[in-house]
Amino acid sequence: MITFEQLKFVVKFCVLTVVLNIGCGILVPLLMDVITNAVADDSVQATLTSESLQSFCAWIVMLAFMFWVIWEDGKRNTAYGRFDLFSSIICCAAVFLVYFAPVLFMDHATDIPKMLLTQYFVTCRWVGGDYTSAVIISQLLLIALIMAVYFVSHAIYLKKHPDV
DSSP states (O other): OOOOHHHHHHHHHHHHHHHHHHHHHHHHHHHHHHHHOOOHHHHHHHHTHHHHHHHHHHHHHHHHHHHHHHHHHHHHHHTTTTHHHHHHHHHHHHHHHHHHHHGGGGGTTOOHHHHHHHHTGGGGGGOOOOOOHHHHHHHHHHHHHHHHHHHHHHHHHHHHTTEE
């Protein structure tokens, strides 16, 4: 049975995923366009404005923020005895579903919703291919990496505080 604290952790992480995804999908390409204006070389400008590079950079920034948050949560959950594999798996599944569910509506969306969904999936375009496979690959990789950080944070905390 999932406790209220575990449910709160899952909901918080799902909301964080959506907010970071939207923020990184807007701010990182915008920032890279600003940087591009400061570069005189046309080939460098073409590289910096490529959709794949901007998407990958947005994904990396999102990953870095999630690493920072999950590192602290891993330590905190270990310290308070709330660290367990079951809630971690539920969190992974919920984060994946929150990010993946909108891709199911891409083919049926009209112009404005399709434009919004396209913007929502900026952080996965670097993978290439159709949106479904790009979302699956980028999210599974993201989830695997953040869960690895979560478990490393847990292990390091236990090593520093063996009495927990």
